Structure formats: C-alpha cells, structure tokens
Amino acid sequence: MSIALVGFNHRTAPVELRERLAWRDHEVAGVVEDIVARGGSGAVLLSTCNRVEFYVADPTAEALRRVWERAGERLGTAPQAYGYCKADREAVRHLFRVAAGLDSLVLGESQIQGQVRRALELSRPRAGMVLERLFQLALRAGGRVRAETTLGSGAASVPSASVDLARKIFGALEGRRAMVLGTGEMAELALACLADEGVRCVLVAHRHVERAREMAERLGARAIGFDDAWPLFSEVDIVICSTAAPHAVVTRERVGEAVARRHGRPLCLLDIAVPRDVAPDVGELEAVFLYDIDDLQGVVEWSLASREFEVGDAERIVAEEVGAFWEWYRGRRMVDAIRALREHLEAVRRAEVERALRKFRHLDPGDRERIEYLTKVLLNKFLHGPTTRLRHAAGNGREEAIAEAVRYLFGLGEAPAETLRTEGERDDS
Amino acid sequence: MALYGGTAAVAAVPLLRSQRGLRVRRATAVLAVLAAAAHFVALLVFAAVYRVLPLVGLGPTLATLAFMVALLGVGLLLQTREPAVMLVTVPLAVGPLGLAVVAGFEAPSAGASSGAWFLLHAAASLFGLALLGVAVGAAALYLGQHRVLKERQFGVIFQFFPPLEQLDRLNLRALVVGFPILTVGIALAVVFAGRALEPVATLRYHVGWGFFAWAVFGGLALARAKGWLWGRAAARVSLLGFGMIAGTFLVLRLAFGSLRFL
Numbered sequence: 001m002s003i004a005l006v007g008f009n010h011r012t013a014p015v016e017l018r019e020r021l022a023w024r025d026h027e028v029a030g031v032v033e034d035i036v037a038r039g040g041s042g043a044v045l046l047s048t049c050n051r052v053e054f055y056v057a058d059p060t061a062e063a064l065r066r067v068w069e070r071a072g073e074r075l076g077t078a079p080q081a082y083g084y085c086k087a088d089r090e091a092v093r094h095l096f097r098v099a100a101g102l103d104s105l106v107l108g109e110s111q112i113q114g115q116v117r118r119a120l121e122l123s124r125p126r127a128g129m130v131l132e133r134l135f136q137l138a139l140r141a142g143g144r145v146r147a148e149t150t151l152g153s154g155a156a157s158v159p160s161a162s163v164d165l166a167r168k169i170f171g172a173l174e175g176r177r178a179m180v181l182g183t184g185e186m187a188e189l190a191l192a193c194l195a196d197e198g199v200r201c202v203l204v205a206h207r208h209v210e211r212a213r214e215m216a217e218r219l220g221a222r223a224i225g226f227d228d229a230w231p232l233f234s235e236v237d238i239v240i241c242s243t244a245a246p247h248a249v250v251t252r253e254r255v256g257e258a259v260a261r262r263h264g265r266p267l268c269l270l271d272i273a274v275p276r277d278v279a280p281d282v283g284e285l286e287a288v289f290l291y292d293i294d295d296l297q298g299v300v301e302w303s304l305a306s307r308e309f310e311v312g313d314a315e316r317i318v319a320e321e322v323g324a325f326w327e328w329y330r331g332r333r334m335v336d337a338i339r340a341l342r343e344h345l346e347a348v349r350r351a352e353v354e355r356a357l358r359k360f361r362h363l364d365p366g367d368r369e370r371i372e373y374l375t376k377v378l379l380n381k382f383l384h385g386p387t388t389r390l391r392h393a394a395g396n397g398r399e400e401a402i403a404e405a406v407r408y409l410f411g412l413g414e415a416p417a418e419t420l421r422t423e424g425e426r427d428d429s
Numbered sequence: 430m431a432l433y434g435g436t437a438a439v440a441a442v443p444l445l446r447s448q449r450g451l452r453v454r455r456a457t458a459v460l461a462v463l464a465a466a467a468h469f470v471a472l473l474v475f476a477a478v479y480r481v482l483p484l485v486g487l488g489p490t491l492a493t494l495a496f497m498v499a500l501l502g503v504g505l506l507l508q509t510r511e512p513a514v515m516l517v518t519v520p521l522a523v524g525p526l527g528l529a530v531v532a533g534f535e536a537p538s539a540g541a542s543s544g545a546w547f548l549l550h551a552a553a554s555l556f557g558l559a560l561l562g563v564a565v566g567a568a569a570l571y572l573g574q575h576r577v578l579k580e581r582q583f584g585v586i587f588q589f590f591p592p593l594e595q596l597d598r599l600n601l602r603a604l605v606v607g608f609p610i611l612t613v614g615i616a617l618a619v620v621f622a623g624r625a626l627e628p629v630a631t632l633r634y635h636v637g638w639g640f641f642a643w644a645v646f647g648g649l650a651l652a653r654a655k656g657w658l659w660g661r662a663a664a665r666v667s668l669l670g671f672g673m674i675a676g677t678f679l680v681l682r683l684a685f686g687s688l689r690f691l
Contacts, residue, residue, distance in 0.1 A: 154588075168578060171592035264659035266593060283579075287660070295581050302583045313452075 002329070003130065005091035006067045006083060007053035010105050013082040021074050023047040028122040031070060038063040042128020044135060046098075046119040048112070050105050055095065057130040092134060092325055096318045099142035101152060108151040108307045108314075113142045130332070134325060141321035148317060151310040154303030159189040161299035162270050162291075163197055166238055169266050169289055174198030176237040181205045181229060181250070183215045184242030186272050191219070191240060199238060205229035207243070233258035238268045241277035248279040255282060262287045272296065330399045331391075337403040338390050340412040342383060349375050430523055430530075432464030433499065437519035440512035443589050457512035461503045468496045468526075475534060484551035487682075491529035493551075495522045497559035505563065505599070511591045517566035550617035554639070557611025561646055564603035565671040568664035571596040575661050597660060600667055601653045608650035615643050634681050642674045 008021055023031060028045050035043045039060025046053040054067045071079040086094050094103070099116045101108045120127060120135040127135070146152045155161035166173055176199045180187050183206060191201055201219045205226055206212035212223035224232075226249065233239065233255045243249060250269070259267060269290040271278040276292055283290030353375050357368055393402045406412065440457045472493060475483045483489035502518025574590040577583075590596075618639065649670045652658040658666055 165578075167592060168574070168587060169593050171595040263656065264662070266660070289578050291581065295583070298581070299583045302588070306588065 002058055002333075003088055003091045003134065004056045004059045004064060005053060005086040005094055006056075006064065006071070007051060007086075007094075008071070008079070008083045009051035009053075009103070012084055017075055017082055018050065018052065020076070021047075021052045021071060022049065023052065023074075025118075025122055028119070029125065032123045032126045034070070035063050035066055036126045036128075038066045040128075042126060042131040044119055044123040044127050044131050046116060048115045051098070051103075053095075053098075055091065055131055055134070057128050057134075089322065089326060093318065093322045095134065095138045096141040096321055096325075097315075099138040100145040100314055100318055101142065102145075102311065102314055102318065106156045107304060108153075108310070109156055110146065110152045113139065113146070116142070130329065133328065137321055137325045141318055144317050144321065145314045149310040149313045151307055151314050154306065155296075155300050156304060158272070158293065158296045158300060159186070159193045161296040161303075162190040162240070162272075163193045164299055164303070165270070165289075165291055165296070166194060166199070166268050167197070169268050170237060172198075175200070177202045177235070178238040178240060179203040179205060179229065179232060179236045180215070180221075181226070181239065181241045181277060182243030182245075182273065183211060184244070184273065187240045187242030188215070190270060190272060194238065202236065203229065203232060207245075230254045231258050233267065234261040236267075237265075238270065241269070241271045242273050243277050245273070245277060246275060248275075248277060250278040250282055252279060252281050252285070256285065259285050259287055270296070333403055334390055334393060334399045337406050337412070338387055341386075341390075341406055341410055344410055344412055345379060345383065349379050430526060432460060432467055433519050433523050433526075436460040436464055436515050440515040440519075443512065443585065454510060454512055457515055458503075458506060461499075461506055461515055465496070465499045465503050468492075468499060472496060482548055482551075484548055484555070486532075486535070488529040488532040488534045490551065490555065491525040491532065492534070494555045494558060495524075495526035495529065497556055498522045498525070498562040501559055501563045502566070505566075509591045509595065511589065513570065513586075513589045514566070514591065517569045518563075521562045521566055544621070546617055546621040550614050550621050552614075553610055553617060554614030557607045557609075557614055557646070558642070560603045560607025560610065561671060561674070564600045564607065564649070564667055567596045567599040567603065568667035571600065571664040572661065572668075575664070597663065600663060604646070604650040604653050604667070608646050611643055611646055615639060634685055638677055638681055641677055645670045645674055 008018060010018070013021070023045060024047075028047065031045050032043045035054065035056060039058075040056045040063045041058040043057070043063075044055045046055070052071075054071075056063055056067065068079055068083075071083065075082070095116075097103045099113060101110060101112055104112055116135060117139055120132070120139075124132070155164040163173070166176070170176055173194065174197070176194075178191065178194060178199050178201045180191060180201060180203070183204070191199075195201065201221045203224055204212040204216040204219065204221050205224050205228070207226055209223055209225045212225075215221075216223035239250075241250060250271075264287055267288050269278055269282065269288055271290065271292045274293060278290055278292075280290075282288055353372060357363070357371065360371075363371070390402065390406065393399050436457060439453060439460055442453050472483045472489075475489055475492075483493050498518065499522040502515060502522065505514045505518070506512065570590055571593065573586050574593050574596065577586045577590075578593060618636075649658075649667055652666070653663055
C-alpha cells in the first residue's frame with residue numbers, strides 16, 4: 001500500500017460523533033507528527049465539520065494502527081464501525097472527488113476547496129513530497145471542475161437563493177440598495193450573501209428603533225422605525241423582511257403609494273419570516289417581486305437538482321486528474337529504484353577501484369585516472385539498457401513488480417557493498 | 430439557414446434538459462458565429478456575381494436585413510453569455526431570410542436603384558430596422574422572464590433567460606440608438622429620391638411603408654426615452670409596434686406584389 005486513507009464523514013458517522021472527532025487547527029501538526037513517527041513518508045489530516053480524513057503515504061501497519069487509535073481516543077468508542085479505509089488509486093480518487101465537491105453534503109459546494117488547501121498547509125512540515133503533490137493536484141482537479149462545469153453554480157442555501165433571485169431581476173447587484181425589516185438572524189445571513197455581491201444595506205427598520213440601531217451600526221446603515229420605512233419602499237431595490245410579528249406588517253395600504261412612485265423600477269421583496277411579514281396582495285403590484293421562504297427553498301432545490309447533470313463531466317475531469325497523478329507517482333517510484341540501483345553500483349565500483357589501485361601502486365596519476373574513467377564508462381554502459389527499460393516499465397503498469405525485483409536482485413537498501421565481495425576477495429584484503 | 434436552426438436547437442438544449450453546461454454555451458456561440466459567417470459569405474458571393482451590393486431587390490435586401498439581425502444577436506450572445514438570446518434572434522433572422530429565399534435572388538434589373546446615396550440609404554435603414562429587431566427580441570425575452578419571476582416558477586426560463594433589467598435596458602438602447610439610424614436612412618432616401626431617374630410616385634407603397642415604420646419606431650423610442658413606457662408595458666408595446674411594421678409590410682407585399690417594392 002503506497003497511499004492510505006482512513007476517514008469518517010457525514011455518510012458514515014452522525015454529527016454527534018463527527019464533532020468529537022474534529023481536530024482544531026492547532027492540533028493538526030501534532031497529530032500528523034505522531035502518525036509519521038510510527039512509519040510513513042508523510043501524512044495530512046483533513047478535518048471539517050462533515051469529515052475527518054487521514055492521508056498517509058507509504059504507511060507502515062503501525063502508522064495505520066495509530067490512526068485508528070487516535071480516532072478511537074477522540075470518539076471514546078471503537079472507531080472502525082464509523083470509518084472507512086481506502087488505498088492507492090481509490091484513495092487518490094476519493095480525495096480528488098472531495099476537493100471537487102462531489103462527496104460533499106451539498107453537491108458542488110465550494111468551501112471544501114479552501115478546507116483541503118488549509119489541511120495541506122497545516123500538515124505541511126510532515127506532509128512529504130507524495131502527499132504534497134497529491135493535494136496540489138486535488139486542488140487543481142477541484143479548480144478544473146468549477147471552471148469547466150457549472151457544478152458549483154446556483155444557490156445551495158436559502159440565503160444564497162436571495163442572491164440568485166435578485167440577480168435574475170437586476171443583473172449585476174453592485175451598488176444596489178437594501179433595507180431590512182426586523183433583526184432576524186436569517187435576514188442578516190441573506191444580507192451577508194447580498195453584500196458579497198456589492199449590495200449595500202442602507203436602512204434597518206424595527207418597530208423599536210433602538211433595537212435596529214445595533215444591527216444598523218454593524219452594517220453601516222441607518223436605523224429607522226417602521227413608520228419611516230414605508231415611504232422608502234420607493235428608494236431601495238431590495239427589502240428583506242424578518243420580523244417577529246404574528247401578522248403581516250407590509251400591506252398594500254402602507255407601501256402601495258411608494259411602490260407607484262418607482263415608475264416601474266423593480267422591487268425585490270424577500271419575506272423570510274414565519275409567519276409572513278408581507279401581505280400576499282403586495283406581490284400583485286406591478287413593480288414588486290415577492291418571495292417567501294418556500295420560494296427561496298424552491299430555488300435551492302432546483303439549483304441542486306440541476307447540478308446532478310454536471311456530475312458526469314465532473315467525474316470525467318476527476319478521472320483525468322487521477323490518471324495524471326498516478327502517472328507521476330509510478331514514474332517517481334521507478335526513479336527511486338533507478339537512483340538506488342545507480343548509487344549501489346557506484347558504491348561497488350568505487351570500492352573495487354580503490355582496492356585495485358592499492359595493489360597497483362606503481363601506476364602514475366594519469367593511469368589511475370584512466371582506470372577510474374574506464375570503470376565509470378563501463379558502469380554507464382552496463383546500466384544504460386536496464387535504466388531505459390525501467391523507465392519504460394513505469395508507463396506500462398508493471399513498475400511495482402519490476403521495482404521490487406530490482407531491489408531484491410541487487411539487495412538495495414539492505415547490504416552495504418562490502419558484503420557483496422566474494423570469499424576470495426575478502427582473503428586478498 | 431441550417432446553421433441558424435442548429436444554433437437555436439443547441440440553445441434550446443438547456444431549456445429541455447435543465448442542463449446548464451458550459452459546453453452548450455460554447456457550442457451555441459460557435460454555431461452562431463459560423464451561421465453568421467456563412468451568411469456573410471453568401472452575401473459576398475451575391476455581390477461578386479452580380480457586381481452590386483445586396484441592397485437592391487427584395488430578396489437581397491431581406492437577406493441583408495436578416496444578416497444584420499443575426500450579427501447583432503451574436504454580439505448579444507457574446508455579451509450576455511446566455512444561449513437563450515438565440516431563441517429569439519434566430520427566428521427574427523430566419524424569418525426575413527426565408528422570405529428572401531422565396532422572393533428570389535435574381536440579377537437587379539437595368540433600371541434598378543443604384544449609386545452611393547441609395548446604398549447608404551438602404552444600409553442605414555436596414556441597420557435601424559435590425560436594431561428594432563433586437564429591441565423586439567429583448568422584449569419577448571423580458572415578457573417570458575417577467576412572467577416566471579412574477580409567478581415564482583423557478584424552472585428553465587428563470588435559470589437560462591437573461592436578467593429582467595438587462596433585457597429592459599437592451600430594449601431601451603436598441604430603440605433609442607436604432608431610431609436615429611433609421612432617421613438617417615430616411616433622410617438619405619429623400620436625397621436619393623431627388624436624384625432618382627424615376628418618379629417617387631411609383632414607389633409610393635415603399636415610401637409609405639417606410640414612413641409608417643419610422644413613425645412607429647419613433648413613437649416607441651420617444652416613449653422609452655421619456656420614461657413614459659417601462660418594464661412589461663414597454664415590452665408589450667414594442668412587440669405590438671413590431672407587429673404593425675412587419676404586418677403592414679407583408680400585407681402590402683402580398684396585396685401589391687406585382688408593383689415594385691424595394
């Protein structure tokens with residue numbers, strides 16, 4: 001096994017277990033260090049609200065055992081029932097799908113891209129070359145999916161649905177003005193999404209002005225009472241209603257005149273309160289586009305359903321990037337084997353040349369150099385064919401078996417050059 | 430025409446399958462550009478064969494008008510990046526082009542209008558009318574988008590049609606820019622008529638229809654520029670105005686087809 005993944009996500013572990021497993025940023029380096037110390041060339045810990053995943057390169061059995069132990073310590077129970085294990089190409093494919101948003105709770109969500117990047121940054125001192133490259137290519141796969149498909153487009157939440165609706169009415173939202181009625185949390189979330197698109201909140205209205213003041217100060221807006229709000233329906237472009245009123249506060253009688261003064265300029269009215277703040281007949285006014293919480297949810301559902309059509313293209317991109325990583329990885333393993341072989345044979349050559357030159361003390365420096373040169377040329381000649389074939393093997397899927405065979409045949413990484421001398425040669429020295 | 434049809438078919442794919450797809454956008458843009466290019470080449474061939482710009486005779490004139498509408502549509506497609514734009518542009522281009530094919534592309538007669546004044550008049554008038562076509566296309570899309578937004582139907586039209594205000598702005602700009610261009614065309618016609626070899630009386634249907642189109646177009650442009658019309662009312666009146674202009678042309682052509690008309 002060259003790359004191992006041990007993970008827990010929203011499909012395998014309920015939230016009460018996932019919240020116990022979640023590691024904070026300052027804990028990641030210590031956990032990664034602990035795992036790599038048990039064996040492996042690198043490790044990365046990805047910890048988000050919906051998943052915790054350990055990626056380990058060239059893991060030993062002890063390193064994997066330690067991963068499960070750490071998870072078990074956090075969970076307070078046997079973790080195997082809630083986790084999953086993947087290896088090699090499957091582990092790579094899994095990570096690439098995660099970065100692309102294909103494995104997310106909300107298909108195509110983009111937050112995971114930043115979380116994968118953050119995981120690599122936090123684990124970096126001990127990530128190792130293989131996982132560094134793996135995560136970089138995973139981020140590239142995620143970027144390609146978002147650039148080449150519309151998997152991440154459209155609203156995925158009620159607050160972001162307000163942006164979709166406003167955009168369909170106004171087009172670009174830069175410079176548009178919004179008013180908030182009430183100080184509900186959902187209204188603030190919707191406003192935050194709109195503010196990201198350039199909408200300015202200019203007014204916060206509440207039955208009691210002093211309650212509006214705190215939110216208004218936070219948003220850089222003006223606090224007003226409800227009675228002052230109705231005439232201003234002619235000035236703003238977007239109104240978000242989220243009061244705690246038990247009945248409709250925005251009625252045709254109150255805002256009809258102001259809406260008429262708009263001379264056809266559209267007004268986007270987002271009523272996210274339950275019970276609703278806006279009387280339904282307000283939506284019948286020509287310039288008014290009225291949406292309640294069910295409508296916003298409808299936008300989200302449609303958007304998420306349409307993302308399903310992009311999955312095929314996204315999976316194709318992931319498969320391409322997995323292939324690119326695996327191509328690199330196979331080549332790298334063969335490069336390691338070739339380097340180890342050269343180093344080993346070079347060590348043998350040096351040792352034998354030194355031993356021979358000790359016997360031939362009568363040779364002048366020029367002759368010694370010629371012998372040195374001759375042995376180097378011979379070594380290169382002998383290695384040329386096998387090296388070329390080893391590189392070729394990296395491209396035809398036999399690299400693992402051949403690299404192992406080379407290591408075994410030449411004892412790479414085991415015995416020093418001394419042990420390869422024959423009995424007669426040992427007697428000579 | 431096949432390329433135009435293919436463009437509209439590809440543009441309709443998202444509406445049929447609820448699939449966004451960047452490939453659909455790219456494919457629509459490529460086909461639209463190819464169709465306009467093929468159309469342009471065809472007009473060039475006409476000019477090369479008959480040694481006259483395709484602004485003389487009913488068939489060539491309608492074909493040129495169709496090309497201008499298509500060209501403006503391609504520009505809109507590239508600007509808005511919404512394939513749905515081609516769903517109205519293609520019919521507005523294929524309609525006159527189909528009529529041109531029916532009318533035929535025979536060689537201009539010996540007494541046919543020619544000369545720089547005439548060609549400038551024809552080009553300016555056609556371009557002005559092409560912009561009217563764009564205004565009407567925007568109005569049609571506006572009404573579609575307005576309905577789904579008002580009735581809270583978040584389906585394919587909501588997703589794939591351009592934003593409401595963008596369409597309203599497009600209608601306004603096309604009318605306000607197109608009308609002066611058409612006015613220049615009319616003014617050039619007056620200059621041309623003063624130099625023409627045949628009396629204007631034989632072209633009374635042409636002239637009458639031209640002034641009628643100019644008046645309707647002008648009324649629309651004025652109402653929009655002054656802010657008397659906006660939103661859904663502006664879109665409806667734009668469609669009505671276009672219907673009046675196109676309908677009058679067709680009626681005159683059918684009723685008095687034996688007389689010289691363009």
